Amino acid sequence: MLDGCTPWPEEFAERYRSAGHWRDETLGELLAARARSHPDKLALVAGAHRWSYAELDSRADRMAARLREIGIGSGDRVVVQLPNVPELVALLFALFRIGALPVMALPAHRGSEIAYFCEFTEAAAYVIPDVHAGFDYRDLAADVAARVPTLKHVLVAGDPGGFTRLDYADAGAAGLPRPDPGGVALFLLSGGTTGVPKLVPRAHQEWSYSGRAVAEACDYGEETVHLVSLPLCHNWPLTHGLLATFHAAGTLVLAPGPSPDETFPLIEREGVTETGLIPGAALLWMEAAEWDEYDLSSLRRVTIGGSKLQNELARRVQPALGCRLQQAFGMAEGLCGFHRWDDPEDVVLVSQGLPVSPDDEVRVVDEDDRDVTPGEVGQLLARGPYTVRGYYRAPEHNARTFTADGYYRTGDLVRLLPTGHVVFEGRVKDQINRGAEKIAAEEVENHLLAHPAVREVALVGLPDEVLGERACACVVPRGTPPALGDLTAFLRERGVAAFKFPDRLEIVQELPVTPLGKVSKKALAGMFS
Numbered sequence: 001m002l003d004g005c006t007p008w009p010e011e012f013a014e015r016y017r018s019a020g021h022w023r024d025e026t027l028g029e030l031l032a033a034r035a036r037s038h039p040d041k042l043a044l045v046a047g048a049h050r051w052s053y054a055e056l057d058s059r060a061d062r063m064a065a066r067l068r069e070i071g072i073g074s075g076d077r078v079v080v081q082l083p084n085v086p087e088l089v090a091l092l093f094a095l096f097r098i099g100a101l102p103v104m105a106l107p108a109h110r111g112s113e114i115a116y117f118c119e120f121t122e123a124a125a126y127v128i129p130d131v132h133a134g135f136d137y138r139d140l141a142a143d144v145a146a147r148v149p150t151l152k153h154v155l156v157a158g159d160p161g162g163f164t165r166l167d168y169a170d171a172g173a174a175g176l177p178r179p180d181p182g183g184v185a186l187f188l189l190s191g192g193t194t195g196v197p198k199l200v201p202r203a204h205q206e207w208s209y210s211g212r213a214v215a216e217a218c219d220y221g222e223e224t225v226h227l228v229s230l231p232l233c234h235n236w237p238l239t240h241g242l243l244a245t246f247h248a249a250g251t252l253v254l255a256p257g258p259s260p261d262e263t264f265p266l267i268e269r270e271g272v273t274e275t276g277l278i279p280g281a282a283l284l285w286m287e288a289a290e291w292d293e294y295d296l297s298s299l300r301r302v303t304i305g306g307s308k309l310q311n312e313l314a315r316r317v318q319p320a321l322g323c324r325l326q327q328a329f330g331m332a333e334g335l336c337g338f339h340r341w342d343d344p345e346d347v348v349l350v351s352q353g354l355p356v357s358p359d360d361e362v363r364v365v366d367e368d369d370r371d372v373t374p375g376e377v378g379q380l381l382a383r384g385p386y387t388v389r390g391y392y393r394a395p396e397h398n399a400r401t402f403t404a405d406g407y408y409r410t411g412d413l414v415r416l417l418p419t420g421h422v423v424f425e426g427r428v429k430d431q432i433n434r435g436a437e438k439i440a441a442e443e444v445e446n447h448l449l450a451h452p453a454v455r456e457v458a459l460v461g462l463p464d465e466v467l468g469e470r471a472c473a474c475v476v477p478r479g480t481p482p483a484l485g486d487l488t489a490f491l492r493e494r495g496v497a498a499f500k501f502p503d504r505l506e507i508v509q510e511l512p513v514t515p516l517g518k519v520s521k522k523a524l525a526g527m528f529s
């Protein structure tokens with residue numbers, strides 16, 4: 001495995017291979033297999049583009065050839081920051097085929113995050129749209145390129161300005177060396193809890209398996225039409241949307257965003273059967289469905305996850321949208337769970353899903369890593385055929401975040417129902433889940449501490465009806481207290497993604513501490529909720 005990554009011990013690898021979970025197939029070959037078995041089947045709908053599996057396969061090949069022409073090769077890291085455009089799908093498979101490694105940034109990231117990803121991974125290339133949601137990514141790229149000497153190429157999907165266009169060669173790439181199916185295919189971003197974001201290395205065969213296991217858990221087939229309206233670059237839409245759909249030879253439909261305006265016409269036009277939503281978007285859909293004229297009857301099921309769906313909202317989904325509710329949980333590090341079609345309604349309303357693989361191992365433990373009494377709340381630990389054994393180039397963090405026998409400490413507080421379904425009850429990790437975008441409190445606190453009017457700061461999550469949580473900065477000032485607008489302007493200036501900006505500011509004289517002398521975020525959240 002790539003230097004800086006933690007392989008599975010051989011006995012586990014052997015077990016996952018012999019169970020048939022890990023197959024001798026790269027992600028590039030998965031698409032090629034679909035192009036052979038279902039050449040004319042519609043694979044991808046995005047904007048005005050409608051590509052069959054044969055067309056997508058050929059585009060991935062021709063894009064791979066083009067990337068090779070400009071000098072991108074096996075092992076090169078490529079920071080990918082594209083919205084839900086069809087080129088993103090072609091690009092991912094092109095990179096998988098040449099063995100270059102995408103680093104999946106979010107469209108919302110700005111200079112501070114992107115420069116970090118480029119530097120940390122020693123990226124050779126950075127791929128952007130021209131202008132998206134009113135923001136010119138070529139300005140961001142110019143800034144990043146000036147700061148990161150390893151960056152040789154900036155590729156633009158659209159008008160390249162002074163950079164290079166992300167393009168296709170006239171013919172496909174022949175004679176490419178085959179990437180190792182057990183090797184790293186891409187890097188996903190962890191929700192994170194530390195000062196700098198962590199990268200999750202995902203390998204071809206295990207990540208592909210996570211998509212296949214989701215397809216099986218969700219009974220996907222050729223008739224599946226899956227709509228992705230969240231940013232595709234997250235693990236959830238990538239596995240439940242792209243991979244699961246392609247495993248099943250279904251159709252993937254990309255929407256630019258989750259609003260009813262952007263999605264309802266597509267559901268009607270494309271006959272969408274499945275989609276994933278965060279709770280806040282589900283709320284908007286339910287309200288809009290009351291008066292909207294669009295025909296949503298093709299929807300078989302909506303899947304809600306990424307942050308906790310409150311029971312009251314869960315109850316309203318089926319009557320409001322006229323289709324089944326499925327809850328889902330998961331993490332870029334691996335483990336994910338979905339409800340099954342025949343799960344009883346009371347289980348679907350109160351739990352977040354059942355792990356998708358028979359070889360997923362979960363434990364629920366107390367503060368001393370002892371298993372809690374079945375049914376009690378504790379921290380969820382996970383190990384299995386698609387749960388990574390370590391972050392990229394992070395040995396010290398790995399020593400804390402993984403147990404000696406390889407379980408990932410999720411930082412989530414859960415309890416298990418007797419059926420094995422997982423119920424999310426809270427968190428021990430210092431992270432805020434703002435509309436399913438994860439904010440590592442420490443990362444934002446580090447930025448805010450650089451502000452001259454901030455002596456001490458703690459970022460805490462406060463409950464919010466739509467987003468689940470909002471971020472509140474509790475600041476002990478230095479001199480004249482800052483205003484919220486000063487802090488957000490400061491973060492924008494430093495190139496921090498806007499979803500990490502605090503929504504609220506509270507000025508305090510001191511930060512409350514626990515008996516052990518650590519800042520008590522629980523006490524702060526209690527003071528301002």
Ligand code: J2J
Pocket residue numbers: 189190191234235236239304305306307308309327328329330331332333335336337352410412424427433436438
């Ligand atoms: C409460 N918290 C949840 C849920 C995730 C499928 C679905 C989601 C993700 C994802 C994913 C939750 N209720 N239903 O990758 O494959 C919180 C937990 C978890 C963290 C991971 C997938 N579903 N969460 O959200 O890497 O705290 O993955 O540890 O973005 O989201 O976030 P992320």
